[in-house]
Amino acid sequence: MSAYGVLAVIFCLAVIAGLFVAVDPADVAAAFGNVSAGPVIAGVALVQLQVVLSALRWRFTAARLGHPIPAALAIREYYIASLVNQILPGGMAGDAVRAYRSRTADSWKRPAAAIVLERLSGQLAFFVLAGAGLFAWPVFLAGRLPPGFSRFALICAGVLGAAVCLGLFIARSRLMARYETLRPDLAAVFWNRGAFAIQLGLSMLTVAAYVAVFMIAASATGAPLPPVAAVTVIPLCLMTMLIPAGVGGWGTREAAAAALWPLFGLTSAAGLSASLLYGMISLLGVAPQGLLFLVIAIGRRHDTSRA
Template structure:
């Protein structure tokens, strides 16, 4: 796969160019207590994300039990972390949940649930950049970082305008855009769903940012809250680019480039990102258990239902 080759190539360049051995030493000396906190934060974000999906799907006519939602979310995460593209697990989640309301609504619920998380991350980045701009004397962002933030926010606004404008088109594209807008209104802006969506999205984003900050602390770098709000979203947003496997390589490069802004070394940034990637991967391992249980259930013999039983029983032989 091309994405695997790109990930290996980028990681090799970083290892050679940034003294990867030093990053590995920082990783080997990581404080397990902070890593445990990162694991707890990522576990919390998985459970909360499953709840967000459940609430989103409910607004579109699907009823997903909480236990099943958590299991399906773990399974989707382990697939996303293991295969190129980063969305195959979510596609599988939609297919497996299609039976009650159809594939179209199941796919919309999954897509909107993921979109809500990305939007919240963008808004966090915007608020952090605004705080840094209005409160001089703390974190100083060079022009190239402000340019990255501006470009990221501009892409988000452009996508929103594109969806809004596409609704005026005729044909299949226009119908799809209008259906998406209607689904967004029902799932995110509905009075019944809005408070839960706001609370869950803020909690999930906070858990992700905290997990990375805990991994940085474990490898020797303490990040101030403003730095977490500004730099970590930029680092994590590299994971949505479908050019490597789950952001490996790009995430480490971004962390190595941004950590010197808070007085840390590029190697410290690389070590923190490696720790986050490994803890994130470990946090998805329950998905393998879900996969094994599902495969075992499919191979169990099906019990005969009453209608499959013979209508008469053979007569017993006389003794």
């Protein structure tokens, strides 16, 4: 493992260990004592839906770029990529494997572009959900937010908006030139011939499945969340997994849950427990299939090389 990989693992373990010290470990143990098989099975089933929908989104995106992929192959490769993303640092290694394995003899650019745009579609759906949740915060959680939170949020939004505008102004010519190059691909993937509705539908259903697994994990550990959490705290927890500082989102996701759960009158230990169970369900949902497909792929490659 590289030095970055070692540091990422240490970071995850350190954050989770620090959270256990900050909360009462007995509360976490008691929360896991509430977990039964039914919610775990339901969560694992939803993970299968996540993978299949994501694979179909990748297949659709690739087809729009002139790189057709059979549905069964897309699903198989997505299981492998999902497993790799969860066990290796950075959260992108699985996508690199998927790009390498889906390359053609003529070019790797089309397959790589399909993967980048497919992931972009998914991330945009997360941001849309989190953005919608911003309207729910002041309506449903105004009385639970720390004093001055609204003013602080407005200041942060203003600073972020100003920074984005400044960055766009500075890089305007370069971005426009890049956009002109990518515009045909973006139009084909996200707009032409009903692409917007298909991308939006697949991505929002996938995000809904992610949120549902987290809601199930919270309920299974004995601290169910109100429905408004689906568009407020859970999207924020899931978005922390995009930070390429750890392995599979472990650590950053738990820290966010421990910080946000008290907004609903729950303990930080409840947030930590729910996030840990979510991670376990997510890994259990892809590990058996991913390992099986990976072993089959390695065996086929070995047989081909011997031939």
